Amino acid sequence: MLVKKSLNANAVIAVDNQQQEFILFGKGIGYGKKNGDKVDESIVNQTFMPLNNTEIKEYVQLLEAIPITILDATRRIVSEAEKRLNTKLNPMLYIMLSDHLNFAIERAMTGINITNRAFWEMKNYYPEEFDLGLFALQVIEQQMNIVLPEEEAANIAFHLINAQTAEGIKKDGLNYANLISSMTTILRHSMGQNIDIESVHYQRFITHLKFFAERFFADKMLIDDNSKLFETVATAYPKATEVAFTIKDYLTTVYDKKMTKEELTFLIVHINRLRNAQEIDLKNKK
Numbered sequence: 001m002l003v004k005k006s007l008n009a010n011a012v013i014a015v016d017n018q019q020q021e022f023i024l025f026g027k028g029i030g031y032g033k034k035n036g037d038k039v040d041e042s043i044v045n046q047t048f049m050p051l052n053n054t055e056i057k058e059y060v061q062l063l064e065a066i067p068i069t070i071l072d073a074t075r076r077i078v079s080e081a082e083k084r085l086n087t088k089l090n091p092m093l094y095i096m097l098s099d100h101l102n103f104a105i106e107r108a109m110t111g112i113n114i115t116n117r118a119f120w121e122m123k124n125y126y127p128e129e130f131d132l133g134l135f136a137l138q139v140i141e142q143q144m145n146i147v148l149p150e151e152e153a154a155n156i157a158f159h160l161i162n163a164q165t166a167e168g169i170k171k172d173g174l175n176y177a178n179l180i181s182s183m184t185t186i187l188r189h190s191m192g193q194n195i196d197i198e199s200v201h202y203q204r205f206i207t208h209l210k211f212f213a214e215r216f217f218a219d220k221m222l223i224d225d226n227s228k229l230f231e232t233v234a235t236a237y238p239k240a241t242e243v244a245f246t247i248k249d250y251l252t253t254v255y256d257k258k259m260t261k262e263e264l265t266f267l268i269v270h271i272n273r274l275r276n277a278q279e280i281d282l283k284n285k286k
Contacts, residue, residue, distance in 0.1 A: 001039040006030035007060065008068045010075055011094075014039050023063075025075065025094050062095060066102045073143050074098040077136045081160055084132060093163035100159060101140065104152050121177035122154035124197060125206055129157035129173075176213045182254070183209055183247050190243040191275065201277035208270045212263065216251075222262040230261045233268050240272035 001014040004021065012030040014022050026043040033039075063071070074097050082089055123130045133153030141147050161173030184206075188195055195202055215221045234241040244267045248259045259267070 001041065003030075003033045003037045003039055004035060005060070006033040007063050008071060010068070010071055011063060012039065013060065023060075023091075023095075025091070027075065062099060066098050069144055070102050070105070071098050073136075073139045074101060076139050077132070077156070080135060081129075081132050085128060085160070085164065087164055089160070089163040093159060096163075097156070097159050100155065101136075104148055104155070105140070105144070105146055108146060108148055118158070118174060118177050119151050119154040121181045122157045122173070125177055125180050125210065126157055126161055126173070129160040130154060132160055133157040175217060176210070179213050179216065180206065180209045182250065186247050186250060187243055187271065187274075190246055191278070195274075195278060199277070201274050205270050205274045208266070212267070215263070216255075216257065221260045222266070223260050227261065230265045233265050237268055237272040240268045240275060243271050244268045 001016050001022070001024070003012050004015050005013040007013065007023075007030060009031045010027055010029060011023060011025050012033060014024050016022070024039060024044050026040075029040065029043050071094075074094055077097065078089060078093055122133075130153055133156035134150070136156045137148050137150070137153055158173045161176065212221075244264055247267065248264055252258055
């Protein structure tokens with residue numbers, strides 16, 4: 001690949017043999033580079049291929065408007081995120097997160113604070129991404145001496161969730177968080193007791209809901225016509241079944257999607273497990 005334009009020390013526009021344009025990211029990849037220079041592909045850590053020339057112009061304008069300190073901070077954040085999450089993130093994250101951080105810093109410097117209504121959900125349902133959001137705030141403070149509010153960690157977590165892919169399906173962090181929040185709200189009201197959200201049992205339940213959310217929005221819910229298993233579980237755990245059906249009806253009403261019997265069976269089992277663990281914990285505290 002050859003350099004077509006150096007955007008900054010860590011980003012260039014390059015062309016391949018077919019004259020297809022790419023935006024390449026990598027530490028020092030654009031340092032001292034001129035049009036026609038060969039790209040050192042060994043230091044490329046992200047490649048983004050726009051769909052058309054109009055897009056590449058828009059992205060170039062966006063990147064050129066963002067200070068290099070923010071672009072470098074974004075590179076550090078994304079690199080750390082890929083290590084901790086053990087996954088390759090969507091290259092668009094570089095552009096989207098850089099733009100977000102640039103705007104967040106501008107707001108902070110002018111004293112404007114925007115409330116993140118999904119803060120609690122992001123912090124509790126996506127702790128890994130939220131911790132990375134806190135790491136990002138540390139990077140910004142170290143490199144730019146600017147302290148962003150903790151709520152920004154949730155905003156950054158949102159971008160990290162969206163940048164993850166599963167079987168080619170893009171995650172939607174806000175939809176996931178809203179779905180999980182609704183399901184747990186129904187659970188708490190139905191159980192009629194306080195739930196220890198810090199307990200390992202609750203965290204296991206949340207993990208189940210996360211995987212369910214992925215299948216739910218990807219239209220890949222588990223399917224099994226084993227009615228006997230469902231009937232056995234429903235009969236054995238009537239209280240958990242009642243809660244599960246309340247959740248099922250809610251999802252049908254709000255999302256116009258029906259839970260499969262297998263998904264419902266697993267949900268009943270997980271709710272019952274959480275109920276039992278909660279009851280044992282309450283007895284032990286007395």
